[in-house]
Amino acid sequence: MTKISISEFIDELKFCISQKDMVKAKALLQFLPKIDPKNQIRTLYEISKAEDRVVHPALCYMLELPISDSGVKNRLHDLLLDKSCACQDLLLEELKADTLDKRLPLIRIAGELQVKEAIPLLSDYLSRKSDADFLRETIKALSLMASQTCIRAIADFIFYGDEELKQEAIFALAEIGGPTAIHLLAEAIRGDNRTDQLIIEALGEIQDQAALQRLTQLLNSHYVDVRNWTIDKLISIGDKAVPVVVENLKETDDDALVHTLNVLGNIGDKSAIPAIQKILFRRPDNANVRFAAYEAMERLPAAKAAISLATGLEDPEEQVRLAAARAVDKNLSPILAAGLKNMIAPGDDNASQIVATLIDAGADKTFENLIQEESFSNIAISHLAGKAHPDIRKHYLALMQSQGHHELAEKILAAVAPEKETRGLTIFVVDDSKMMLRIYKSKLHAMGHSPVLFDFPSRAIEAALEEKPDLVITDLNMPDINGIQLTKELRRKYTPASLPIIMITTQSDFVGQHSGHPNARIDTESMKGIGISMVMHKPFDDADLAANIKQLT
Structure with a gap:
């Protein structure tokens, strides 16, 4: 480039393009990465004046060049978007070319322009290509085109080994939407924490009737984290979710009712009051359901x-x-x-x-x-x-x-x-319900112990790691960090012998045989493996609590 000026370079390039001499134009364009970004953009501007069908191949070739400046890349993308809109047949030809592996932005451009004729071609690439970047661009393009015909092919990537492709597939299905996409997303929740969380986020972004119904059904999940993420997501959606969540009060599963009532209480929309009143009028046998109903009513006008x-x-x-x-x-x-x-x-x-x-x-x-x-x-x-x-x-x-x-x-x-001067035990109690913390405080004080209360599990972990208590009592179902996660964190430093942990849960959360997955319901085998010293079921009486504390300490 030292033997030729920028002006001469641009003039020569413009001439080659006008003469449709792409061989010489490509030879000249190889020098483009060696000039400064300002003149790279100037070059793009000058050649963009040429006829759309003439300049389009040159712009496509430039995608193969090692251009590092983001401003230049963005300008090239914008020009290609403009020229491809006018020459969609040329874009389709480029998508079929062997050079496409080096020109991946063209796939995204096809999606942005909603080139429906490209759908069969891109769908075929999903089964034939293995390069992660290629597949990611293809999935994104199909989602931009809202391609219903490719939903199942995209859904397969949720189970792919590449985490970025999983994420792209999940959000592509959310972008496409519709009953089939929502069904496949919900069916893909299988106890993989990261994937499950992304799916719940995706369902929460769709927010149509079908997605809200699927989200609400996840309140019945046996997976602790799935329930907690779903609760958080429904609460963040707010009033829009209430009509669908209220319908879940017809559930017969007590756990599902408790979680549903918690969601409605936290959203705080008064339209839920009649449905919650019906729960109270029929006086459910399960005390946890009655508790959750009254706790919800406290939050409602x-x-x-x-x-x-x-x-x-x-x-x-x-x-x-x-x-x-x-x-x-x-x-x-x-x-x-x-x-x-x-x-x-x-x-x-x-x-x-x-x-x-x-x-x-x-x-x-x-x-x-x-x-x-x-x-x-x-x-x-x-x-x-x-x-x-x-x-x-x-x-x-x-x-x-x-x-x-x-x-x-x-x-x-x-x-x-x-x-009375009785020291008793220092007992950390962790529960996101302030009412339950009040109950523990009263009960443990009456037993002669010194309770330290935490409504945020993260603070309990921090305090326990700094100074060991004599015992920890933790609820299972809590947002952000549940009782299982809290136990695992504490077990990094303390053995069960040095720090007993009592897990408080409902009877239906507990099963007597191994569940096959660490995030499923608590069972005897996984309880020991996690490091939980004892499980107590709500509601419990003072005598049982006192006896279990004495046994463990």
């Missing part, structure tokens, strides 16, 4: 339905009563307050349980509304002075004093027995 929530305060299971109390407090109304007064008025054991539940749940609005009622205040004083956790007592003492109820506060302080 249900003032008109609030009076029906009070019945949950008399549930036989403590966790359900506490969740109902939170829902009552969130939706407190004059009518509901009047109903609570009537329930407490007898001053019997049932009334005592209701008052204790409201206090332990942190139902501040209800407490403030009822504290001047003698029947309520008498029971409240007794509970706060006796069984209530010290933190709860401290909270309500401050609340009463701020409201001017100094005399009642003094009565509580006078009745409090001296704290």
